[in-house]
Amino acid sequence: MVSKKTANYSYDPVILIAVLLLIGIGLIAVFSASSILAEERYGDHYYYLKRQGVFCLFGLFLMMLAKNINYLLYRRLVYFFLGLSLILLILLFVPDLGVKVAGAQRWLRFGFISIQPSEAVKLSLAIFVAYSMSKNVERMGTIFHGLLPPLLVAAIFMILILLQPDLGTAVIIGIWMLILLFIGGVNLGQLLVLLGLLTPIAFYLISHTAYRLHRWWAFLNPWQDPQGFGFQIIHSFLAFGSGGFSGVGLGNSKQKLFYLPEPHTDFILSIIAEEIGFIGVSILLILFSFVIIRGIKIALHAPELFGTYLALGISCMLAVQVTVNMGVVMAILPTKGLTLPFISYGGSSLVINLIGMGILMNISKKSLDGPGELKRT
Numbered sequence: 001m002v003s004k005k006t007a008n009y010s011y012d013p014v015i016l017i018a019v020l021l022l023i024g025i026g027l028i029a030v031f032s033a034s035s036i037l038a039e040e041r042y043g044d045h046y047y048y049l050k051r052q053g054v055f056c057l058f059g060l061f062l063m064m065l066a067k068n069i070n071y072l073l074y075r076r077l078v079y080f081f082l083g084l085s086l087i088l089l090i091l092l093f094v095p096d097l098g099v100k101v102a103g104a105q106r107w108l109r110f111g112f113i114s115i116q117p118s119e120a121v122k123l124s125l126a127i128f129v130a131y132s133m134s135k136n137v138e139r140m141g142t143i144f145h146g147l148l149p150p151l152l153v154a155a156i157f158m159i160l161i162l163l164q165p166d167l168g169t170a171v172i173i174g175i176w177m178l179i180l181l182f183i184g185g186v187n188l189g190q191l192l193v194l195l196g197l198l199t200p201i202a203f204y205l206i207s208h209t210a211y212r213l214h215r216w217w218a219f220l221n222p223w224q225d226p227q228g229f230g231f232q233i234i235h236s237f238l239a240f241g242s243g244g245f246s247g248v249g250l251g252n253s254k255q256k257l258f259y260l261p262e263p264h265t266d267f268i269l270s271i272i273a274e275e276i277g278f279i280g281v282s283i284l285l286i287l288f289s290f291v292i293i294r295g296i297k298i299a300l301h302a303p304e305l306f307g308t309y310l311a312l313g314i315s316c317m318l319a320v321q322v323t324v325n326m327g328v329v330m331a332i333l334p335t336k337g338l339t340l341p342f343i344s345y346g347g348s349s350l351v352i353n354l355i356g357m358g359i360l361m362n363i364s365k366k367s368l369d370g371p372g373e374l375k376r377t
Contacts (some may be wrong), residue, residue, distance in 0.1 A: 006215045010300060011067060012364035013337040019063075019357050022342040023056055023350075025284065030345045033256050036265035048264055049373050054348035059354035066358025071366070074359070075306050078131045082153065085124040088117035089160040106164050116348035118169045121157050125173065125350050128153055128312035133184040134305035140185035142302040146254070147186050150177065167205055167212060168324075168336030174198065177322045180313055219334035233331050235260040236267055238331070239274035248278030264345040266337055269329045284343070291357070298364045307363045311345075314356040 031049040076083070092098035092105050099107040100112060107114045132149045133140060140146035154177050160168045171174035183190055206212045214229040222230030222237075239255040242248055253274045256263040263271050271282045294316030302308040318341055325340040328334035339346050341353045 010365050011361040012294060014294045015357055015360055015364070016290055018287045018294070019342065019354070022284070022287050022291075023060075025287075026343040027052060027056065028250070028273050029268055029343055032251050032253065032269050032275060037258075037264065051347070052350070055350045056226045058347075059088070059314040059351040062351060062363075063330060063354040063358035066355050067107050067365070069358075069362060071307060071310060071362045073360055074310070075131050075134075076112070078127050081124040082128055083321055085117065085121045085157070086160075088115070088120060092117060092160075092164060104164050104166060106166055110373055115347075115348075117232075118161050118164075118166060119352040121161070121349040122148050122173065122176075123314075123356055125150075125154055125157065125177075126317060127312060129177070129184075130141060130306050130309035130313055131271040133180070137185070137305055142190050143190060145251055146184070147181065147194070149324075150181065150245050162205070165209075166337075166360075167202075168338050170340065171202070171336065172317075172320055172324060175324075176313075176317050179320070180309070183312060183316075184246065184309065190258050204248045214336050219331065232261055232267065232335065236270040236329050237331065239270040243274040243280075245278045247273070247275045250275050265339055266325070266335075268325065268344045269326060269328050269340055272343075273329075279280050287316070288341075289320050291315075292322075295360050298360055305368050307366065311360055315361055318353065318356070328340060 027049065030052045035045040041046045049103060069293055088108060090106055095251055097108055098105045099109045101107065106118065107116055127148045136145040136149070154173060158173055161173070162248065163171045176197065178191055182188065186287035206216055218225060218229035219231060222233045235255050239253065239260060242254065253271050255274055259272060260267055269281065272284065292315050295311055295318070299308045299311035299315065302311055321338060321341050324333060324336060325338050328338065329337055340350045346355070
C-alpha cells in the first residue's frame, strides 16, 4: 500500500523530486561538458545550455499536462499514437524533411525545430503493448493473441528504424519488448525461440556493415585501433580513471577538451565521472533507481491492468536505456549511440521521457484516489 505521507499528495511526489534533481544535474553536466565545444562551434559558451533549458521547460510543461490527463484516454487513442509515430518515421525518408547526420537519417526538420521520431515510437509502443496485453490478459500464453500482436507492430517500427539506419534503438526496443512480454505472461519457450530467430539477424546486420563491425571489434579490444574506432572508449576509460572517488572538480575535465567526441550527448556520464567521480555516478544511480522502483510500485498499485502494464512499460524502457548507456561508457557493452535519459543533451529524448514521467504520476494519482476498478481490462 502507499504510505500516508504520499497519500497527502494527489500524485506520487517521489518521482517528481527525483526527476527534477536529475534534470538539474543534467543541465549542469551539459553546460560543463559542452561549453568549450559550443564556443568553438557557435561562438557562445551557453549555446547548448540555452537550448537544453528550453527543452526542459517545454518538457516540464508537457509532463505536468500529462500528469493531469486521465491515462485511460491513451487506451482509446492507441491507434492514433501508433499512426502518428508511423507517419513521422516515414517522413524521415522524404527529401528536405529527413536530416542526415553522420550517415544516419534520424531527424525531421520543420523550420528551426528538429525532432527524432524514434523517441516518440518508444512511448507509442509502450501504450500499444499495455493495451494489447491488458486486452488479451487471459490469452497471453497463446501465440496469436499473446505474442504476435505486439511483436508484429513492433517489427514494423523496428524495420523502419533499421532503415535509418539505427541498430542501437532497434535493439533497445527489442530488449524492452522481450522483458514486457515475459512479464505479461507470454510463454517462455516462445520467447526463447524468438530470441533464437533474432540473434542471427543481429549477427548479420553487424557483420555485413563495416562501421558496426569496427565498433564491435573496438568493444572487444579498443587498444587495437586507439586512434580510430577505439578512440572514444579509450578516452572514456581515461575520464573514469581520472575522476576516481571524488572527481577532478566541476568544470575541470580534460577529456571534454576535444578528446572525447560529443561529450555532452552519449558519453556525458564519462565527463560526470571525471569531474564528480564515483560520488557523482552513485548519486545518478540512486536517483534513477528511485524513479524506476517507484514506477514499478505505481504499476503494482494501478487500479486496472492497462495502467499496470503502461507504468511497467515506461519504467522498463527507462531502466533499459540507463543500463545500456552506462554499459556503453564503461565498455561493458558495444557503442550504440544512446543518450542518458534526463542527463544528455537532446530535446526529443528529454521531452518524451518527461511526458512518460507525467503519465506515471497520473497513474499514481488514480492509485491514490482509491481502489478504483478491479484489475481487469
